[in-house]
Amino acid sequence: METKQTIAVFGATGHMGSAISKSLSKGSYRLLLLSQEDKELKGLQSEILSHSQTADAEAMKSPEHSQWKPDIFILAVPHSAEAEIAADIKELAKDKIVVSIANPINKDMSGSVLPPGTSAAEELQKLLPNSKVVKAFNTTFAADFSQPVIDGRQVDCFVAGNDEAAMKTVSELVKTAGFNPIISGDLSVSRTLESMQILLMQLTMKYNYNWLAGWKILH
Numbered sequence: 584m585e586t587k588q589t590i591a592v593f594g595a596t597g598h599m600g601s602a603i604s605k606s607l608s609k610g611s612y613r614l615l616l617l618s619q620e621d622k623e624l625k626g627l628q629s630e631i632l633s634h635s636q637t638a639d640a641e642a643m644k645s646p647e648h649s650q651w652k653p654d655i656f657i658l659a660v661p662h663s664a665e666a667e668i669a670a671d672i673k674e675l676a677k678d679k680i681v682v683s684i685a686n687p688i689n690k691d692m693s694g695s696v697l698p699p700g701t702s703a704a705e706e707l708q709k710l711l712p713n714s715k716v717v718k719a720f721n722t723t724f725a726a727d728f729s730q731p732v733i734d735g736r737q738v739d740c741f742v743a744g745n746d747e748a749a750m751k752t753v754s755e756l757v758k759t760a761g762f763n764p765i766i767s768g769d770l771s772v773s774r775t776l777e778s779m780q781i782l783l784m785q786l787t788m789k790y791n792y793n794w795l796a797g798w799k800i801l802h
């Protein structure tokens with residue numbers, strides 16, 4: 584029997600972390616749910632185990648305490664928290680996939696906190712030079728995970744990275760979550776993807792999309 588891949592989700596009780604964890608429980612994965620919020624975390628684990636026929640789930644504060652060694656790390660945390668987590672997982676995430684979902688948006692949502700010519704994903708790759716950082720899920724709102732088909736169209740989810748095999752693996756996660764993966768280019772494409780989410784957030788507020796909106800490439 585094939586061993587299930589282990590996916591460690593940091594910030595598992597947050598908006599994105601819980602949406603991603605619940606949607607990936609539709610697949611055949613081991614989910615390592617990580618959070619400091621004990622009560623919410625146990626609730627999330629119970630919910631996942633009671634609904635999923637295929638997924639396993641463990642809940643804890645830090646991945647070092649698990650018997651499962653993560654194959655994939657998803658950082659569902661604010662950009663500002665990524666450096667600390669990167670320092671903690673540097674050894675554990677060696678040669679592994681690290682998914683960057685962060686949008687480094689400033690307080691008034693007018694732009695990025697990063698200077699031009701870089702992105703949250705590229706900064707994370709600098710902190711984790713021996714890991715395979717892949718950008719994904721940054722242009723999908725948390726609410727989209729329970730409704731990845733909007734107005735009859737499956738929302739696209741852009742995937743960018745420097746390692747082809749890692750991008751294919753992440754594309755499978757994207758499909759499990761119900762979105763249409765589009766492998767978009769190398770990690771520097773994250774600059775565009777992170778800007779796209781700033782625009783989508785601005786449009787959502789302007790036109791009251793109720794945080795249920797997404798991108799679709801028509802061709």
Ligand SMILES: NC(=O)c1ccc[n+]([C@@H]2O[C@H](COP(=O)([O-])OP(=O)(O)OC[C@H]3O[C@@H](n4cnc5c(N)ncnc54)[C@H](OP(=O)(O)O)[C@@H]3O)[C@@H](O)[C@H]2O)c1
Binds near residue numbers: 618
């Ligand atoms: N919300 C969206 O629709 C959306 C869409 C696309 C991308 N994103 C990106 O997804 C990431 C998470 O966003 P979110 O909306 O899910 O945020 P959220 O609901 O606030 O959840 C973030 C989680 O990160 C953890 N965390 C760890 N260190 C933290 C710190 N220093 N400060 C605050 N929280 C910390 C917290 O859990 P514990 O402390 O318990 O571990 C918290 O539950 C962000 O990078 C955001 O840009 C969000």
